Amino acid sequence: MSAANPEPSRLRGLLLVAGREIRVRGLSKANIVSLIVTVVIVGALAALPTLIGGDDGDEKIGLAGANAAAMQAQLDAMGGFDITVYGTAAEAEQAVEDETVEAAVADGSLYSRDGVGNELETRLDAAWQAAGVQTNLANAGLSDQEIAGALTVKPLEFVTLESGGVTGPLDYFTGLVISIIMFMMLMTPVQYIAMGVVEEKSSRIVEILLTSLKPWQLLGGKVIGLGVISLVNLVAMVAVGLGVSAATGMLSDLPPGTASAAVSTVGWWLIAFALFGTLAGGVGSLVSRQEESGSVLTPLIMSLTVSYIGAIFLLNAPTSTFAEILSLVPPFSAIAMPTRMAIADVPAWQIGLSAGLLALAAAGALALGAQLYKRSVLFTGSRLKLSEALRRAA
Amino acid sequence: MLEIKDLHKRFGDTVALDGVSLTAAPGEVVGFVGANGAGKTTTMRIAMGVLAADSGQIVYNGSPLGVEHRRRFGYMPSERGLYPKMKTGEQIAYFGELHGMSRAAARRSAADLLDQLNLSDRAGDFVQDLSLGNQQRVQLAVSLVHDPEALILDEPFSGLDPIAVDVMGTALKDRAAAGAPVIFSSHQLDLIERLCDSVVIIGNGRIIAAGGVDELKAKEVKQLRVSVQTGEDLTASLPGAVTRDGDDYLVEDADDQEVLRIAAAAGRVTHFAYDQPTIAEIFREAVTR
Structure with missing residues (x-):
């Protein structure tokens, strides 16, 4: 009877968990409907300037x-x-x-x-x-x-003395869109991850899962699965937005850096998602009931919200010291830096430093989240304090 | 051979397990009995690796039980859990895959089990839309989907309807017949008596009795029960300590052959045997001792 069960690789376990998340959550009616609604809204927003401008012809x-x-x-x-x-x-x-x-x-x-x-x-x-x-x-x-x-007169050449300089309204708009998308694309999956962890814990299914999976596979698979769902949503939104803009001829009116900003935003999102996603899984495992998950998620949601509000402030003062610091310090840099990059010229070393610090913080979060998860996922009862969870033997 | 050796476990100041040992040979069905809080669940959780023991070990076929073997075990935790928003058939197959089956094999096995459990028409429904009893059946399917080579089941019969109890009982017997060691706990002692080859009784974190069902019964033999069709009262004439249980005589501390002779002389003997205790009586005796 054992011959029928070949040894599953570690990767397979991880991918099975991720695949389940994608199948069950990504292909759920709720997600598909919300994706369609979002895509329609994005498409309508992209077409709006042309619609307001009247006929799109000459x-x-x-x-x-x-x-x-x-x-x-x-x-x-x-x-x-x-x-x-x-x-x-x-x-x-x-x-x-x-x-x-x-x-x-x-x-x-x-x-x-x-x-x-x-x-x-x-x-x-x-x-x-x-x-x-x-x-x-x-x-x-x-x-x-x-x-x-x-x-024949040579048009004016623009020379900006301060780096960043004066920004045009479309740069501001791009920055705003980036900060909103980053905020949403982090907030939603972070909550889903925590909810998923609590669901498995409160239904006690985790006890069966852990007889054939390691905790890191279970947490990692969940984070990857929800990451893929979010990425697909993000790509669908961006594709529809850009597609409609291209079709209506708006694309050429966007600032020249828009496309590269969109691409680099995905990179920032990946690092930030690793950070917030694993932490969400870790803190989610501290509680045993869905209604308690809000309290442990509060610090994460607060820091996401602060990052977002900070990015909005930054948009109005992209060259300020506040903007520079905010875009360097993790986790705030996750939203602040791509926003700042959209609106101002940022020295390469600052981008590198910010990305490095954020990646470092993500690695730390990965370790902390995984430890928290491992130690508390099988503990049922009242909410564990962070310190208790870390003191517990795995 | 699955051996649980000398487990110790404390939760804070509470001693949950104090040297628990039990074994299940290939093909043996072991019933694990104890009052609530006696340590059954803790023992089983340690055996399945979801809880770490303070000391002691789990040995399977001569070597310490690791993840790769546990994955081929079937486990049913005391507190049931399923993904409420996952389709029944998909969910059973998913667990099969987690246990190392190929997708195709897992699906086939899930379909077979659903068929056995009369749930084929619910395969596409979400688990949360099933009745509690049907959810229990799905739980059973989850623990059996990968054709496990050993079974550790915590209260597998609780909440099951008679049909599911039969399916479960048959499944246990089948697995055992195929050579799997089976350990399950239950408060339904009649089921233990019917299904088990041996019984382990735990109380306050210690094993207080263990052995084959027949062996335990023989050891706990109480008294000789005699039924005689006669008009006269034999209480005084029978040797040893004699009491009445309805029309029967219960005889203790006497030579049974002499009792038989006297009884046969008085009338037709319709019943002459030593009373064997039920597992329930043995259990009650063991825990109060």
Whole structure:
């Protein structure tokens, strides 16, 4: 009878536990529904700017009058306009009235139904100025080539004296999104891990499990399993967000570092998850009933919340000493550093130091969480104090 | 051969086990009996490695019992536990895999057990949606799914309905017949008497009686019971100390052949045998001694 049971490897035990978590929790109706809802919300948020901006196509502009040809040349060069040239200013005005075009420029006037947006106004104004200059220069007897040469101006080069410097609103937005995602992606699985540990403990199933598994396999498998579920959720969210942005043409408007920030965020998340996940398993094993799990999780949830709030503060003062310290000290650096990286230039050594310290803290958490778990997972009864748990023989 | 040798265990100031030893030979079904708090569960938990003894050891086939052998044991803890939000069939197969079976073999075994337990139609239901009795059956399947080579079961019969008791009893006997040592505890002493080859009685962390069921009964023989169809009262004429139990005479401290002769002379002897105590009586006697 024993011949039918080949020796399972240590890895197999770990993977079996992880696989069960993924099957039971990841494929549960609750998780799938919440994933779909989240993805829809993310997709809607990504599409929102375009939806608010109205039609995603070109701006319909009518032109008439003396400078119409020059204006058309300028607007074509800018791109993003659907131009109709009318014979007279009255026709152009009528086209605005009929809503055939968004706005019309004719004989030095900008016609619109109820004003135009700032951006459109700026662009039309710039085109008008350039067209005017061009016409004036042509009238002054310059050749087309000379005009082109005179109009070619090198755009302003931005030089920031302080590292980090002034941040644009989209950097702020990216940082905010990163901090929110990090916070959610840590908070949810951390609670699930603790709940799962308490579930196994309170149902006493852990006693059967531990006859064929080592405590580290049981805890490790749970952390890995929930990590995979969270990662899949995260990737789905990011993919839908970026996909919708790409489809609506928003992607090019995001700051250039967004993609790399998204990638490095996953790295930060992995280290932070190892830290918080194993600690959650360790403290979860201190209690025997689900309703007590809240009390032992409080320190973890508090430090996650503080990290998140700190990151929000940091967004408003990315170059402050507070920001530098917060993004170096674990566990706060887990959220603070990727947020800071999104909004400001961070010296490489600080990134390295922060990652190193966080990894060190994660290793410590791994050891502590595993020890706590090993020592208290079979203890049933009232809640164990941390010191009691550590004094207990494994 | 599974040997539990001289276990000692203290919880704080409480001595839970004070030199507990017992053995189960291949194919032997050992009943483990004791009052609540006597140390049965502690002994079994130590044997399964979920609790560490202060001293003493567990020896299996001549070497200390390690994880690799324990994984092939079947264990049912006193406090039952299953994942409430996992499908029944999936859950049984999962435990089979944890015990080292391939996925396919584990699924097959789970399906077989569910069939035996009349639970095939519930294989796709969550465990939490089953009745308590059916959950107990699933628990039983979990402990048997990997075709264990030894069984350590803490109160396996508690909470089982008569059908499940039969399935459980048959499973124990089958495992034993295949050469597995089986140790189980129970308060249902009639079951112990029916199923066990030997009995170990524990009280206050010590083994107070142990041996084969027949052997223990023979040792605890009480008195001679005689039934005679006669009109006269033989209380005075029979030798030794004679008492009445209904129409029967209970005779102690006498030569049984002489009792038989006198009884046969008085009338037709319909019953003539030494009373054997039940395991329950032996148990009561042992713990109060």
